[in-house]
Structure formats: structure tokens, C-alpha cells
Amino acid sequence: MSEPRYTPLARSLPATVPFVGPETQERQRGAPFVARLGANESVFGPSxxxxxxxxxxxxxxxxxxxxxxxxxxxxxxxxxxxxxxxxxxxxxxxxxxxxxxxxxxxxxxxxxxxxxxxxxxxxxxxxxxxxxxxxxxxxxxxxxxxxxxxxxxxxxxxxxxxxxxxxxxxxxxxxxxxxxxxxxxxxxxxxxxxxxxxxxxxxxxxxxxxxxxxxxxxxxxxxxxxxxxxxxxxxxxxxxxxxxxxxxxxxxxxxxxxxxxxxxxxxDQDWLATVQTRISKARTRIGEIAKDNGLVPLPSATNFVAIDCGQDGAFAKAVLESLVEQGIFVRMPFAAPQNRCIRVSCGTEDDLAAFTDALPKALAAARG
Amino acid sequence: MSEPRYTPLARSLPATVPFVGPETQERQRGAPFVARLGANESVFGPSxxxxxxxxxxxxxxxxxxxxxxxxxxxxxxxxxxxxxxxxxxxxxxxxxxxxxxxxxxxxxxxxxxxxxxxxxxxxxxxxxxxxxxxxxxxxxxxxxxxxxxxxxxxxxxxxxxxxxxxxxxxxxxxxxxxxxxxxxxxxxxxxxxxxxxxxxxxxxxxxxxxxxxxxxxxxxxxxxxxxxxxxxxxxxxxxxxxxxxxxxxxxxxxxxxxxxxxxxxxxDQDWLATVQTRISKARTRIGEIAKDNGLVPLPSATNFVAIDCGQDGAFAKAVLESLVEQGIFVRMPFAAPQNRCIRVSCGTEDDLAAFTDALPKALAAARG
CATH class of the missing domain: 3.40.640.10 (Type I PLP-dependent aspartate aminotransferase-like (Major domain))
Structure with a gap:
């Protein structure tokens, strides 16, 4: 048979993927990420x-x-x-x-x-x-x-x-x-x-x-x-x-x-409470890092923070790409005007230290 | 809203389950199974x-x-x-x-x-x-x-x-x-x-x-x-x-x-080879148990054996129900004339010893 007889609907669908996974990006860049802050996973782990x-x-x-x-x-x-x-x-x-x-x-x-x-x-x-x-x-x-x-x-x-x-x-x-x-x-x-x-x-x-x-x-x-x-x-x-x-x-x-x-x-709701505390602290820390770089962190009720990079989507994308190059996995909103932001998941102190180092370079690269 | 607006297809579907799980049966009978030989799982476990x-x-x-x-x-x-x-x-x-x-x-x-x-x-x-x-x-x-x-x-x-x-x-x-x-x-x-x-x-x-x-x-x-x-x-x-x-x-x-x-x-293909050997031995053993009870084991290339109970579907079902009552989880084919059989997955020696004890009683109950 030449081609399977897909339904008309199946035939019309694109072979797109909702998200490219971090492992795919790691394979592309040939190195693991230093900090995995792009998928809103909980680095604090389960109970x-x-x-x-x-x-x-x-x-x-x-x-x-x-x-x-x-x-x-x-x-x-x-x-x-x-x-x-x-x-x-x-x-x-x-x-x-x-x-x-x-x-x-x-x-x-x-x-x-x-x-x-x-x-x-x-x-x-x-x-x-x-x-x-x-x-x-x-x-x-x-x-x-x-x-x-x-x-x-x-x-x-x-x-x-x-x-x-x-x-x-x-x-x-x-x-x-x-x-x-x-x-x-x-x-x-x-x-x-x-x-x-x-x-x-x-x-x-x-x-x-x-x-x-x-x-x-x-x-x-x-x-x-x-x-x-x-x-x-x-x-x-x-x-x-x-x-x-x-x-x-x-x-x-x-x-x-x-x-x-x-x-x-x-x-184990006690564990959940400790994670809630850690998420809260990490959100605050991400906000400080953003402000230290002249950016605006948006209020968050989640385990991530959207950071307003202050310009358009192209600028935020350039910031994101430099972060990814530096080994910091983050993502960003898809639609304007929200795509002026990058989205940073709560991380460990080490993760956020790496983000602290990488962000000024990413902003310089994007401005440069 | 009164009822969700399902698609016509969804509305037409029965809420059936392809298989009732052994846990459901255990909850119904109020006791765990002694031998779990009904789902063609591998009791020998993974590598x-x-x-x-x-x-x-x-x-x-x-x-x-x-x-x-x-x-x-x-x-x-x-x-x-x-x-x-x-x-x-x-x-x-x-x-x-x-x-x-x-x-x-x-x-x-x-x-x-x-x-x-x-x-x-x-x-x-x-x-x-x-x-x-x-x-x-x-x-x-x-x-x-x-x-x-x-x-x-x-x-x-x-x-x-x-x-x-x-x-x-x-x-x-x-x-x-x-x-x-x-x-x-x-x-x-x-x-x-x-x-x-x-x-x-x-x-x-x-x-x-x-x-x-x-x-x-x-x-x-x-x-x-x-x-x-x-x-x-x-x-x-x-x-x-x-x-x-x-x-x-x-x-x-x-x-x-x-x-x-x-x-x-x-x-770990070495492990696979040991499992293949154990499956082969268990198939042989299930066949012997069947024959010891005057039943006919069908040749098998799988990790289970269909045992011909020698009568119709109602008889095989009675055998199966008695086995289940005795704590032996087995299943049987759905369609005639294959439903003259019960289907017994390969088990450990203990599993098959329990089956050995239970089968004569199940046959007596079914004949009784």
C-alpha cells in the first residue's frame, strides 16, 4: 500500500509538538543544562x-x-x-x-x-x-x-x-x-x-x-x-x-x-507545606534578581515568575536564547504582549545563582 | 447546565471497561488473590x-x-x-x-x-x-x-x-x-x-x-x-x-x-533468557496439571496456557468462578467455541501449587 488511509482529520493535522523538551535542547547544544527552570517542574522534588x-x-x-x-x-x-x-x-x-x-x-x-x-x-x-x-x-x-x-x-x-x-x-x-x-x-x-x-x-x-x-x-x-x-x-x-x-x-x-x-x-501534607515555603522564597529571590537587572517581576501565585524584560517579544526571545546558550533552561509566553516576558521556574539556590550570573550577560547580548 | 454536550459518538458509547481488574475482584471478595494468574503478567518480574x-x-x-x-x-x-x-x-x-x-x-x-x-x-x-x-x-x-x-x-x-x-x-x-x-x-x-x-x-x-x-x-x-x-x-x-x-x-x-x-x-537480554526458560517450564507444568485432571492443555507460544475444559462455555465459566472463589485469579476467552477453555498465566512454583490444589475442587464444583 502506498500510504495509510488516515482519516481526513488526521491527514489535516500538522505534526507539531506542543513543547520541545529540554532533553531535545540538550542534545542540540551538546551539553546538559546547568539549571532546569523552563518547565515549571518542582526542583524541590516529591515527598x-x-x-x-x-x-x-x-x-x-x-x-x-x-x-x-x-x-x-x-x-x-x-x-x-x-x-x-x-x-x-x-x-x-x-x-x-x-x-x-x-x-x-x-x-x-x-x-x-x-x-x-x-x-x-x-x-x-x-x-x-x-x-x-x-x-x-x-x-x-x-x-x-x-x-x-x-x-x-x-x-x-x-x-x-x-x-x-x-x-x-x-x-x-x-x-x-x-x-x-x-x-x-x-x-x-x-x-x-x-x-x-x-x-x-x-x-x-x-x-x-x-x-x-x-x-x-x-x-x-x-x-x-x-x-x-x-x-x-x-x-x-x-x-x-x-x-x-x-x-x-x-x-x-x-x-x-x-x-x-x-x-x-x-x-504527606507536611512535605507540601515545606515546598510551599521554598516556592515562596524562590519567587521572592527571582523577583530580586529581576529587579537587580532593572526588570519587572510580575506577581505570581505559581511555582514560576514571569519577568517583564521591558521591550518586545523579539527582545525577550534574544534574552531567552542567550540564557539557553549559557545553560539556563527557561521558556517564554507565546503571544504578544505577554511575550515581552521570560518565564523562570522556581529553582534551588544553586539554580538561581546560575541564573543570577547568566541574566546580565543575556541582557547585554540582547541589547548588543 | 443540565448535561454536558457530548459528541453524538461519545453519547452513543457504553461506559464499559474492556477488563475488570484483579484489584476490583479482590475488593469484591474481600480478600487478596492467592495466585495472580489471570492477566498474563510476568510473575518472574523484570530484570x-x-x-x-x-x-x-x-x-x-x-x-x-x-x-x-x-x-x-x-x-x-x-x-x-x-x-x-x-x-x-x-x-x-x-x-x-x-x-x-x-x-x-x-x-x-x-x-x-x-x-x-x-x-x-x-x-x-x-x-x-x-x-x-x-x-x-x-x-x-x-x-x-x-x-x-x-x-x-x-x-x-x-x-x-x-x-x-x-x-x-x-x-x-x-x-x-x-x-x-x-x-x-x-x-x-x-x-x-x-x-x-x-x-x-x-x-x-x-x-x-x-x-x-x-x-x-x-x-x-x-x-x-x-x-x-x-x-x-x-x-x-x-x-x-x-x-x-x-x-x-x-x-x-x-x-x-x-x-x-x-x-x-x-x-539485560541475559535476564530475558532466564525468564524465557522459566516461562517454558511453567507452561509445561500447567500442561501437566491440566492432564492430571483429565483436561487438554493447548500448545502455547505465550506466557499462558489455554486449558480445554472439555465442555461448553458455561462449564468453563463455572470452573473459573470456583477458581476465583478459591483465590486463583484466571480469565477465559470470550467467544465460543474458545470459551470452553480457561486461560492460566505462567506462575511461580507456589502459584502453580495453589492452582494444583484448586483445580480438582473447581472441576468438582462445576460438575456438581
């Missing part, structure tokens, strides 16, 4: 108890993981004061967003997000033939009122809102999100991505019932819990919607050691 | 070097895995004498089958498989709206000639063939598969699932070029490599088809420790 649980589970890896994720869902339900029927566990928020989009979006269906928001969500929408409508940020924050108004205008099936936001680090209070939801149109499901909420100020998580049929919330062990490489995310929503994931998910898709690690991580 | 690699990688789990799976694809390419462009790594064969079906099958597209073959493939086909046509087994073996003739008749986009077969354990020589492929219709892609090939007789793997555009081969670390819980599978195919997976896959979906474990497992 030692989670590491121990995963190491121990490695010996049991000959067994498939429990396809129901029973114990983890039970513990998450207790943690959130919901029932297990409100919770689906999946291969990271990325995996869960894919399943959700698959359930809801077909060719021509409309979806709303912010210009410059999470590209992997957009990747899924495009991948199922959805039509994306984008709303600009307002003062470097996602704009719930504009998002929901656009959703009404285009009859969107889904509207995506990250709170706190990536890539800007900005946030709204949960109460403000809930108030704004009064304007959420009937027939539009809110996808509230709360990936960073564990390091946001008290009151940032949306104070809604898990049974509220208007939204589904996404949470993850990849960020403050420090387990990005384990691929464990979960969604909280009304039981009917949660049950629908069983129609399409990869039932045996979860890594068994990751299940055990997430359970241990959830049970 | 100790793989366990060590996964345990070590647990400390690095704060980092996302390499989305290109570069090192593992490189090693697999060397192992198979192909290029990395011939190989895509994914979340088990289950995950890869899902991506493949998504690329190829839309509502109304036709797909061919055997009656009673791997249900998770069927789950994916149904999940994307495909229309399944099934061909019966012939002498308890998949029937390539009939499969390919049916594919021609219904203009199938995909035809699924497992060699060796699950759930029967039967097999064809790779040369016979290749000869049969002369009748594979233009425009039909053969999905050759070789999940069990590492414990099959020499010559079972299809002797085809990785660039052959007529087929894609599926391999896994879940069976003889003993890493079912890690979720690492891979497909070998022509570069164009392999590249197409990048349009739809979850790029950051792989567990970082699993990537490291698979690499270490692949490099």
Missing part, C-alpha cells in the same frame, strides 16, 4: 515518602496498576471532601484534557480559551477538529468575563481557564471566578485548570461543589507535589461527567508505581 | 537492573520524561536493526492501539479482527466509531487468510492479527504470516500484535522490513520483560506512519522512571 513508595513499587511493576485507581481516588475524595465518584485519575492533566475534549468536541464544535494560554489544550482541540476562539489577556491576567462572553457569542462547548494562570503566574480569587460564572452560558462547560493552586494564596481555589455541573476542575501531582515525571493528574466534577471518562480513557494506562507515589505524596 | 533503574529514577521524578523517548528509541532501533524513525514509544500497546485507531478510523470506517481476539482493540475501534467485522478462529488459531479476505470484502482500513495469539496461545510462523500477506488488500494496514513474541519459538516474529508500509508491529515491555505496571509499549513501522503518531499522541505521557526501566530491561 521522600513518595520517592520511597515509588522505589518500593518498582519491585511490583510486573503487575498492571489498578484500572479503577481505587485507593488514590478514595484518598483524594477524603482530601477534597467529595466522593470517589467525583474524581477521575489520568495520565497527567494533559491526558485528562485529551479525554475531555474527545468526549465533547467534534469537527466544527467551538471552544474558547485565552490567547497565549496552555498550548496542549489547544493541541487537543485541534486534534479533534474543534474550532478555537481566543480572547486576549487583560492586564496579564486571564479575563473570565470576556471568556464567558465569547463562549456565549460562539456557542462554545468548552471554555478553558487556568487559575492561577500559566504562563503569566497571575490569578483571581476563587470567589471572583465563582461570581463570574453567573455569566457562563448554559451549554458551556468550564474547564478550570488549577494545576498550580497548591502554591497560590488561600482562597484561590474555586469554592464550588464537586457536583456543580457547570465546571470540571483539573489538578495534578506534577507541580507542587513534585512528580511531573510520574504522570498523575485528576479531575473533579459531577459524577455523570466523571463516569463518561470511562467511555474513552486508557483504563490500564496508569503506572503502578506512580499510583503508589501519588497516594504517599497526598498523605 | 533486577530495570528495578534498580526505576528505583533510582524515582528521585528524578520531579522532571518530565523526555517527550521524544530518544534514548529508548535509539536502543530499540539498535536492538531491531532499524532506525529510531521506525519506532514510536507509547503508554503500552493499549495506548498505541488507541492512537493508531484514532489516526485511521472514523465513523463508519471498517476494521477486521478475529471473533474473541483482544477486546481493548475493539474498544478503541468502537470508541472512534469504526465498524468491526469479525472472523472466526480456525482450529483455535487466528486465520490470516480469512482475515485478509474479509478485509478485502469490507474494504477494511485496519486488520488486527495477534501472533502469538491471546487468548489461545496459538501461533503461526513469521514466514507463514508474510506469505499470507500476499493477499492483504491494497489500502488495508495490518496491525500485527507481537506482544508475546519474546517467548515464542524462533521464527515466530514476522521477517519483514521495518519500512514495509503494509503493516505496523506492536511490541511491549509488559509481558516477557515483566513490566506491565510501567506502561511501555512500542510500535515498529514505516517512518511516515510512525511520524503520524506525533499528530495525536500525549507527548509528555511517558513516566520517566518507566523510560529508564525499559532501557535497562532491554539491555
Amino acid at each position: 521522600p515518602k513518595a520517592i520511597e513508595a515509588m522505589a518500593r513499587a518498582s519491585s511490583d511493576i510486573w503487575m498492571y496498576g489498578d484500572p479503577e485507581n481505587h485507593d488514590l481516588r478514595d484518598a483524594l475524595a477524603e482530601h477534597h471532601g467529595t466522593t470517589p465518584d467525583n474524581i477521575v485519575v489520568g495520565e497527567g492533566i494533559d491526558g485528562l484534557l485529551g479525554y475531555l475534549v474527545r468526549l465533547m468536541v467534534g469537527p466544527g464544535d467551538t471552544v474558547v480559551t485565552s490567547e497565549g494560554a496552555y498550548p496542549t489544550f489547544n493541541y487537543h482541540v485541534a486534534g479533534y477538529g474543534g474550532e478555537l476562539h481566543k480572547v486576549p489577556y487583560k492586564d496579564d491576567r486571564e479575563d473570565p468575563a470576556a471568556l464567558f462572553a465569547k463562549a456565549a457569542e460562539v456557542n462554545a462547548k468548552l471554555v478553558y481557564l487556568a487559575n492561577p494562570d500559566n504562563p503569566m503566574g497571575s490569578w483571581h480569587s476563587g470567589a471572583d471566578i465563582v461570581a463570574a460564572m453567573d455569566a457562563l452560558p448554559e451549554g458551556t462547560l468550564l474547564v478550570l485548570d488549577e494545576a498550580y493552586v497548591e502554591c497560590a494564596p488561600e482562597g484561590t481555589a474555586a469554592p464550588v461543589s464537586a457536583d456543580d455541573p457547570r465546571l470540571i476542575r483539573m489538578r495534578t501531582f506534577s507541580k507542587v507535589y513534585g512528580m511531573a515525571g510520574a504522570r498523575v493528574g485528576y479531575a473533579i466534577g459531577a459524577p455523570g461527567l466523571i463516569a463518561a471518562f470511562n467511555k474513552v480513557r486508557n483504563h490500564f494506562g496508569m503506572n503502578r508505581a506512580a499510583q503508589a507515589g501519588a497516594l504517599a505524596a497526598l498523605r | 533486577p537492573k530495570a528495578i534498580e533503574a526505576m528505583a533510582r529514577a524515582s528521585s528524578d521524578i520531579w522532571m518530565y520524561g523526555d517527550p521524544e523517548n530518544h534514548d529508548l528509541r535509539d536502543a530499540l532501533a539498535e536492538h531491531h536493526g532499524t532506525t529510531p524513525d521506525n519506532i514510536v514509544v507509547g503508554e503500552g500497546i493499549d495506548g498505541l492501539l488507541g492512537y493508531l485507531v484514532r489516526l485511521m478510523v472514523g465513523p463508519g470506517d471498517t476494521v477486521v479482527t478475529s471473533e474473541g481476539a483482544y477486546p481493548t482493540f475493539n474498544y478503541h475501534v468502537a470508541g472512534y466509531g469504526g465498524e468491526l467485522h469479525k472472523v472466526p478462529y480456525k482450529d483455535d488459531r487466528e486465520d490470516p487468510a480469512a482475515l485478509f479476505a474479509k478485509a478485502a470484502e469490507v474494504n477494511a482500513k485496519l486488520v488486527y492479527l495477534a501472533n502469538p495469539d491471546n487468548p489461545m496461545g496459538s501461533w503461526h510462523s513469521g514466514a507463514d504470516i508474510v506469505a499470507a500477506m500476499d493477499a492483504l488488500p491494497e489500502g488495508t494496514l495490518l496491525v500485527l500484535d507481537e506482544a508475546y513474541v519474546e517467548c515464542a519459538p524462533e521464527g515466530t516474529a514476522a521477517p519483514v522490513s521495518a519500512d514495509d508500509p503494509r503493516l505496523i508491529r506492536m511490541r511491549t515491555f509488559s509481558k516477557v520483560y515483566g513490566m506491565a505496571g510501567a506502561r511501555v509499549g512500542y510500535a515498529i513501522g514505516a517512518p511516515g506512519l510512525i511520524a503520524a503518531f506525533n499528530k495525536v499522541r500525549n507527548h509528555f505521557g511517558m513516566n520517566r522512571a518507566a523510560q529508564a526501566g525499559a532501557l535497562a530491561a532491554l539491555r
